[in-house]
Amino acid sequence: MVRTIKKAEERRSEIIEVACDIFLKKGYEKTTMQEIIDGVGIAKGTIYHHFPSKDQLLDGVLDWIVTGYMGELEKNLANLQGNSLERMQQLIIRGADHDGSKDEMIDHLHQPGNSGMHIRLLAKMVTRQAPIYAKLIEEGCREGLFNTAHPLECAEFLFSAVQFLTDMGVYEWSRSDLERRIIAFPELIERQLGAPAGSFKFLHELITTQDDHSQQQG
Incomplete structure (x- = not known):
């Protein structure tokens, strides 16, 4: 599968938007990082490059x-x-x-x-x-x-x-x-x-x- 190459800030924003949608619909505690990875369609290393933990990702979502x-x-x-x-x-x-x-x-x-x-x-x-x-x-x-x-x-x-x-x-x-x-x-x-x-x-x-x-x- 060919992955689209995006600028870091654009990728970060995409991760946040997908995470926000999943967190709200499924609940933060029940959501896994893998579900967000699958939702965005990125490699595991990419999401952890931007957000080393789910808690930091939540913080990014809330700031957004x-x-x-x-x-x-x-x-x-x-x-x-x-x-x-x-x-x-x-x-x-x-x-x-x-x-x-x-x-x-x-x-x-x-x-x-x-x-x-x-x-x-x-x-x-x-x-x-x-x-x-x-x-x-x-x-x-x-x-x-x-x-x-x-x-x-x-x-x-x-x-x-x-x-x-x-x-x-x-x-x-x-x-x-x-x-x-x-x-x-x-x-x-x-x-x-x-x-x-x-x-x-x-x-x-x-x-x-x-x-x-x-x-x-x-």
Whole structure:
């Protein structure tokens, strides 16, 4: 069989895309490196040249997913108008929008065999998103809209809370448990940022809508 010769970066990207598809559908733990090798159609030495272990390959997959999301986030940020609070509100809303392909990915991530992959992805998302929102918080402090001495830490805390505590794939809350947290989040965020009351009230509807959408998909 004649193998196609590809540039290293192109081959690496191909391995990541195939691995991502198999990890999501079969589960990370149940997937073998040989299945990925067969899926890409490469020699064993090639995959281990790029990724010495399955864990390192998973890390590459997660970075690829997050980088794609961050590209969309930064594109959205460049097109926003208004003060820092208004742009933060718009950015959060746009970041929550997702198409059918992302729905499928989220559904796969919520499968039991993907729990470890899911947690690591959420952690990477928080780490990459926080600095962008921290800059908006810093700007808001200069504008008199926010009042905090720790913009980055605030952003990390807020996104960790929202990403993890409202994710039904992480916590198996009852509907009433989730609702209590959704009600509390806007006030807690406003207090932490020193933002005007009601600034983050929109989060209640946003998170509720996302949860309803997830329930329908399930």
